[in-house]
Amino acid sequence: MSERPETDHELIAAYVGGDAAAFDRLYARYRLPLYGYLNRLVHGDAATVDDLFQQTWSRILDALPRYRDEQRFLSWSFRIAHNAAMDHYRGAAKGVVELSDEVAAVVPDEQMRTAWEQLAGDELREALAEGISRLAAEQREVVLLRQQGLSFQEIADVQRSPLNTVLGRMYYAVRHLRRHLAAWC
Amino acid sequence: MECEKIQRQIVESAPGAELPAPVREHVARCVVCRGVQKTQEALMKTMSMQAEPSAALDDVVRGLARSRLAGVRTGGAPLSGWRLWVRFAAAAAVAVAGILAFTLFLRPAGEKDVTLAGVQAPAASRSGFAAGAMPWDYDVTRSLAETLLMDALSEKTEAPRPSPLEESLMDAEVSLVVVETDEDNGSTN
Numbered sequence: 001m002s003e004r005p006e007t008d009h010e011l012i013a014a015y016v017g018g019d020a021a022a023f024d025r026l027y028a029r030y031r032l033p034l035y036g037y038l039n040r041l042v043h044g045d046a047a048t049v050d051d052l053f054q055q056t057w058s059r060i061l062d063a064l065p066r067y068r069d070e071q072r073f074l075s076w077s078f079r080i081a082h083n084a085a086m087d088h089y090r091g092a093a094k095g096v097v098e099l100s101d102e103v104a105a106v107v108p109d110e111q112m113r114t115a116w117e118q119l120a121g122d123e124l125r126e127a128l129a130e131g132i133s134r135l136a137a138e139q140r141e142v143v144l145l146r147q148q149g150l151s152f153q154e155i156a157d158v159q160r161s162p163l164n165t166v167l168g169r170m171y172y173a174v175r176h177l178r179r180h181l182a183a184w185c
Numbered sequence: 186m187e188c189e190k191i192q193r194q195i196v197e198s199a200p201g202a203e204l205p206a207p208v209r210e211h212v213a214r215c216v217v218c219r220g221v222q223k224t225q226e227a228l229m230k231t232m233s234m235q236a237e238p239s240a241a242l243d244d245v246v247r248g249l250a251r252s253r254l255a256g257v258r259t260g261g262a263p264l265s266g267w268r269l270w271v272r273f274a275a276a277a278a279v280a281v282a283g284i285l286a287f288t289l290f291l292r293p294a295g296e297k298d299v300t301l302a303g304v305q306a307p308a309a310s311r312s313g314f315a316a317g318a319m320p321w322d323y324d325v326t327r328s329l330a331e332t333l334l335m336d337a338l339s340e341k342t343e344a345p346r347p348s349p350l351e352e353s354l355m356d357a358e359v360s361l362v363v364v365e366t367d368e369d370n371g372s373t374n
Binding site: 031 | 192193195196197200220221223224225227228229236237238239242243245246247249250251253254
């Protein structure tokens with residue numbers, strides 16, 4: 001007889017009540033989706049992705065006592081990750097987190113590639129990765145969140161955009177990718 | 186037009202879900218829509234190609250969780266910077282308010298008279314700061330409270346008429362001041 005798996009809400013309540021091990025189980029569920037999302041959304045160096053990942057969890061920990069079971073933890077945490085990434089972009093726009101030319105010149109290309117790119121073995125995957133990276137930021141995020149299993153409504157909540165806008169972004173993203181992958185599709 | 190509708194259905198379908206029969210039929214005979222479907226499939230398959238955080242990063246996040254928990258148990262994270270100053274200012278304000286409340290409302294009325302007499306503030310000016318003869322160990326806060334109280338009372342009530350004994354003492358005080366002033370000027374009467 002197998003035990004019923006704990007719900008996210010139960011784990012959160014246990015953690016807020018003082019059970020540190022409950023957080024470990026919650027973290028184990030979402031570490032991969034969140035890291036993968038940030039890794040491909042930011043499309044930067046591993047250190048930036050790690051920093052954003054840590055920031056995301058720090059914000060999640062701050063907000064956990066206020067978490068309500070009205071939405072899935074997955075989409076709730078993705079919205080926090082989205083906000084952390086947006087803050088990163090704003091900082092980058094101000095030149096705060098941009099790598100200087102000197103630093104970029106010393107860091108080998110291999111290290112500058114994202115972990116996901118390094119994992120992509122065959123040509124199709126590499127082409128797909130390149131195509132995704134060339135998408136407009138909003139379209140890329142819709143694709144990435146969709147890949148992580150979020151519904152379009154949840155993605156609309158994360159992006160704070162109308163549902164039709166999100167659907168449109170996905171539609172145009174796929175069309176763009178299809179052109180990019182013309183040799184395979 | 187039909188292709189766009191079909192492609193939207195493909196894109197909006199849940200990953201791995203079977204497409205409706207009319208969509209499948211269209212895809213079978215339309216190269217463009219087939220390309221969109223293949224792209225969509227390839228896109229969704231990349232879900233299995235996850236990068237993952239390092240063990241060190243995992244440790245950092247779990248450590249964060251435990252430190253937050255420890256902070257909650259001990260009544261919050263250690264105060265620092267402006268939070269410390271805000272807490273200090275609030276404590277100081279509460280302390281001053283407490284002293285004022287005690288001075289104004291809780292002390293027996295007789296004690297007020299004794300203290301005022303001890304200060305020997307001039308009858309014309311009840312301000313302890315204007316008295317000029319304030320003892321070194323005099324409590325400024327209490328003086329301020331007493332001044333505020335006396336000002337408030339003087340606005341609402343008529344000043345009590347001094348007793349004959351007080352009048353004679355005041356007269357003696359005034360004549361004493363006159364003598365001291367003359368001595369300071371070097372002329373004695």
